[in-house]
Amino acid sequence: MKSLKILNLNSHILLLGIWFMNDLFFKKYFPGIVTGKISDLIGIYLSPFILTAFIGTIFSKINENITFIANSLLVFCVFLVINISQRWNDTIYS
Numbered sequence: 001m002k003s004l005k006i007l008n009l010n011s012h013i014l015l016l017g018i019w020f021m022n023d024l025f026f027k028k029y030f031p032g033i034v035t036g037k038i039s040d041l042i043g044i045y046l047s048p049f050i051l052t053a054f055i056g057t058i059f060s061k062i063n064e065n066i067t068f069i070a071n072s073l074l075v076f077c078v079f080l081v082i083n084i085s086q087r088w089n090d091t092i093y094s
Contacts (some may be wrong), residue, residue: 002064003052012049017043044079048072 006012027035049052051071056064082089 003049003056003068007046007053012046019046038067039082040079044075044093047075051075053075 007016019039022035022038022042027039048068048071051074052064053068053070054069056062078092082092
């Protein structure tokens, strides 16, 4: 499965670690625009790969390329809604 191979790259493992540390520690102790954008950028980049790997593991016969495109659109739309509407942001994060 391509998405699992991509997630296993050293650079992506490093990004996952930064994302994890940012959301658990850096945002709490160093709140600001930088820590917020780190999560947004890494999340937009890695989430489609994570979702595609997860779905591909459950449904082995699914077309991974189409799944990746659909997941990319889904992630983009969710991040767009979260960042445009404060009401939606509050609803999703509560």
